[in-house]
Amino acid sequence: MNVEQGTVFLVLGVTLILFVWNRLRFDVVAMLALLAVAVAGLVPAGDLFAGFGHPAVITVAAVLVISQGLVSGGVVDAIARYLARIGHNPVLQVVTLTGVVALCSAFINNVGALALLMPVAIWMSRKSGRSPSFLLMPLAFGSLLGGTITLIGTPPNIIIASYREGGSFGLFDFAPAGLAITVAGIVFIGLVGWRFTPWRINPADDEPLFNVGDYVTELRVPEGNGYAGSTLHNLLTSGEEEKSVAVLALIRNEQSSPAPSPYQVLREDDVLLV
Structure with missing residues (x-):
């Protein structure tokens, strides 16, 4: 191992330790690692930020935008309504949820699909009187399996495709192997795997995870108030203390503006x- 290789491994090791330490923001740690390799002369100054233009980075960013659009468009609510019909049978719940997350992760990135369906899995577990870990572990494995089906399912596929000689991979070139792995994995998880999932019994499991009514209230602008005629921005930024509130809607003349x-x-x- 030469000096340059040793320096690279040293930077990677320190970066990993800082990520685990979790005292600095992950983006700050990443930029410090980039600065370190630049100072060490491992990366030319002109190529320092070239990685931000890599197809893998752009593709993952675009997929995350699509994932957020699906969340904002009510896809999670639609999936929750569909999954509510399957009942409380554990095998059926695991197979259905794992299959849905695998299908989603094939097209919207496995991390995005996992984030999309985690609230649904927790809701289903609570409705069935089970620990959330009962569905969260199969959900995680299902998202990993589904990511192997397509080119955009997981970042490693995109990176590998960009280095292929003689032309890049197509969107479904991974599908023959990915589908076989995914189907076999879902069958195993649905019939056997979920039985090994640890159940954590918590006395508060029957309590709602989050009641939005506890955090929402109404504020009326009274007659003669100084904020009448002023902007909403002035209301939220006035005073010395920061106001940690979010305005969900404005109601005027019985008309709501979200x-x-x-x-x-x-x-x-x-x-x-x-």
Whole structure:
């Protein structure tokens, strides 16, 4: 091992330790690692940020945008309504949820698919009176399996495709092997694997995870108030203390405007849902 190789492994080792230590933000740690290899002369200054233009980075970023669009478009609610019909049979729940997350992860990145369906899995576990770990572990494995089906399912596939000589892989070139692995994995998880999942019994398991009603309230702009005629931005930024609130809607003349602009001018008797 030469000096350059030793330096690379040293930077990677320190970076990994800082990630595990979790005292610095992960993006700061990554930039420090990039700075370290630049100072050590391992990467030319002109190529220091070339990695941000790599097809894998751009593709993953685009897939995450699509994933967020699916969340905002109500896809999670639609999936939850569909999965609510399968009942409380453990095998059926595991097979259905694992299959759905595998299908999603083939097209919207496995991490995005996992984040998309985690709330659904926790909701299903609580409704069935089981520990969330009962479905979360199969869900994680299902997302990994589904990511092997297509080119965009997981970042390693994209990276490998970019280094292939003689032309890149197509979207479904991974499908023959990926589908075989995914089907075999889902069958194993559904029939055998879920039985090895540890169940964590918590006395508070029957309590709701989150009740949005506990965090939402209404604020009315009274007559003669100084904020009438001012913008919503001024209301949220006035004063010395930071206001950790989010305005969900503005109600005026019994008409609700969701997510109002921060430069919306407030009027007397306006109601803010915060």
